[in-house]
Amino acid sequence: MITNLPLSAVALRPGEFERRRRLNREYLLSLTDDNLLQNHYIEAGISNRLWQFKPSSEDPTDRGVGRHWGWESPSGELRGHFLGHWMSAAAREVAATGDALLAARVSSIVAELERCQRENGGEWVFGIPQSFMHRLAQGRAVWAPQYNVHKTLMGLVDVARECGDSRALAVAHRAATWFDRWAASFDDETFDEILDVETGGMLEIWADLLSLTGDEMYRRLLNRYDRRRLFDPLIAGADVLTNKHANTTIPEVLGAARAYEVTGEQRWADIVTSYWEMAVTTRGTYCTGGQTAGEIWTPPFEFAARRGDKNQELCTVYNMIRLADVLFRWTGERDYLDYIERNLYNGILAQQNNATGMVSYFLPLESGARKLWGTPTEDFWCCHGTLVQAHTRHQASIAYLDEGTLIVAQYIPSTLTLELDGRHVVVRIERSETADRVGPEANAGRSGSRHRPESWQFDITIESDAAAVVPVRLRIPGWVQGEPSFDVDGGESEVCIADGFATLSHLSGRTRVRVSLPCSLQSEPIPDEPETVAFVHGPVVLAGLTDRELRLHGNPNDPTTILAPDNERQWAQWLPGFRSIGQQEAIRFAPLYLVRDETYTVYFPVTNRVSEDIDARNRAAHNGEGERA
Known part of the structure; x- marks a missing residue:
């Protein structure tokens, strides 16, 4: 059985996730x-x-600090x-x-x-x-x-x-x-009518309280809040989601997940797996990993007409991450962890202002978009509340236990402190050559690669009591291009890779593993408009810093014909930007999660230059024949 680590067992280390957590804490205390x-x-x-x-001063616009x-x-x-x-x-x-x-x-x-x-x-x-x-x-x-x-x-x-x-x-x-x-x-029919209007996350609360108290009142409430008019057709495979408000249904399915974990009744689990199939597997996502337009589910794989100023409501991102966590714990399948990672970078981080900590309710995906930030005390949207919760959950995403095996799920700098079979174990996860180094040591970093590495590199250090044996599984993300490598205690080591995980064993004392996960610039087309693409590096979506849609030229299957690294290095720190090459108008690209107040465009139409050249040669040849004739 796969379980989350206790929150107290995971401490974030310096990095982007820890910085965002601190921003969030400061806001909570304010x-x-x-x-x-x-x-x-x-x-x-x-x-x-x-x-x-009444105003707190003589200024009539002052409503009070x-x-x-x-x-x-x-x-x-x-x-x-x-x-x-x-x-x-x-x-x-x-x-x-x-x-x-x-x-x-x-x-x-x-x-x-x-x-x-x-x-x-x-x-x-x-x-x-x-x-x-x-x-x-x-x-x-x-x-x-x-x-x-x-x-x-x-x-x-x-x-x-x-x-x-x-x-x-x-x-x-x-x-x-x-x-x-x-x-x-209320009789059953009347109560079903009430549930059809809205139920919030009440089902999950009753399951939680049943688990905490054992009181049969909560079992009664759990069964009362079973929304059969939604769940039964869902299990039967009907598309009950297209154009339906997303964040009224996701909390209900999270309630079904919790009900299964508390009661063991299979129907609750069937609701959850059917929902994921309907919401993600047979519907698809934007390049960001998120979904929804105007807070509703889009039709399956039909996104082109749904890009606008109200894509990807943050509440849906957060709750679907929670659902993916549930399904990973139930199945152990890597794809759920990949889904979490994509949404962490391009949702949870991208929709928090990295200077103020405030929230962007939506993540617009129209051309020339701009994030609209909330304020500390003037808005309090639903997503405002969701965001403050989301940045206290990063520790829960990093690692899991599977009957004594440690699973490293997300490569977020952190320290894990565990007791396994009575043995004290400490695991540190750190970025290695690509680490963000700032402060006095910035000029003392090693020189490293000649150019920005086309890989994500991490150092994982495991220390334990002498007699401890710790099996470790490391996620190999789906975005990895080529063969990952593992340097164990200074030497290349063959590591067993299966089902999206690398497995190794820490035997005793101290084990140091350098993990290199090769990645390359990729393009991801809109399914129903394949000539329109977004650019992604690893799990990170890139945003073009432009206020309008521009047609790019190059080979969409080889985005290095369109983009190149930009301003890649300062001091001992690799920078993540790109720039367009060979285009009529130059565009800089930055990770979407670092875009704050700039206008940006994520999806670009691309004309294949190779096809253009072939067509031009064919036309020239045809015209030449016509002239000779």
Whole structure:
């Protein structure tokens, strides 16, 4: 059985992922308890903590430093949702790093939610009124109340699970009794109608609480929230996704995954595998690994007409990464890890501003696109909440255990600290020759390759007690071009490669493995418009820094006829840029995840220059014959 490592066992080392995590932590700490709780206080009528709806200074445009607006405005129907995201993110950060300051903040928030629950009569603990649920049941207009309350319950469950806070579990349990009564008041047909409107991630919460408590109330709620009108045709193979809102269904399927893990009932697993088949295998993705246009699933492999300003909603990226994690743990198949990697770089990193830490709700894939960044306190979109969670999950993606075998899944600089069969084991993953070196040592780096290496190179060091034997499996990504190499303790070593993994054994003491994964510039066409391509290096999508669509000339099957390395080196650091060559207009290309405020284009029409030359020669020959005739 494959399992995630405990969050506390994985520490990120300096690099892009650690830098993004720190940005995220700073943002979590910048938000005050009172402002995070503002809508819960309002709903509970705790007037001594209410802030006034008036400017905080003589400036009439000043609404108060830190007060929360956008989707968190007290007049908004999704008010209160963000606190749950914050609790989940903070709880995972505490579990991973032992952050004492965030731990104190989490404890304070839970205490205040207990207080709100008491003031609301002992059960209701949310930032919206109970009447919103009644409006949902009556078929009246209301914006996603189950989505909203799920976030608070999710936060409480994550605090209970990651921080061991029994108060959080008790608050969630008391709130769940309200839903048990409410759901039981409807016949099956009526409740199915309610679920067809929206369910949020409630199914996953009931499975989590069943696992944490063993209380049969949660089994009852689990079965009640089984959305048969979606799940049954899905299992039967019907296309229930085309043009359907994606992020209403992905959380439901994550709930089915959790239900299978808790109950062992096969039908839940069938829902999950059928969904992946329908959403990914037979539908395809953009070059980024993501999907959706205007928050809905595109038709299978028909993307050309769906590129616009609202591609790849971040919530879908995050939740599909979670689903891929589930399916890897169930199957051990490498493709799910490749999917995670592609979406980490071209979704989670690409949709976080690398200076401010703020979110881009969508990742536009139209020509001349620009990312639209959120603000610290003015927006609070759904993807705003998702992003703060996403950057506390990097540790969970790096490595797994399979009955004593360590699986290195993502090559993210990190240190793993494990106890295997009673033996202490430390594993360090570091970029080697291509490492980003900054600071005082930047001028002291080794010279290395003559030009930027066409490979990703990593040093993996394993240290353990003398008698420890640690089998290790290293993912060989699907983007690898050519044969990977493994230098074990200074000498080339033959490593068994099968099913997308290299297997070796650390026998005792210290083992150092240098891994070289060759890659090359690749083009990826749009399936229904194959003459339009994106350029990808390893798992990283490249963005052309141009404000419009330009036709490129060259061989699309050999993108080195179109692009060449650009500004490749500074000090001891290799830089990742490219530039166009032989084109009418010069374009620089940068990794999409490093693009901040520049306009960019990902997909370019390409005319095959070889075909053009052949056609020109044929025309010339034909014209010559005509003249002679």
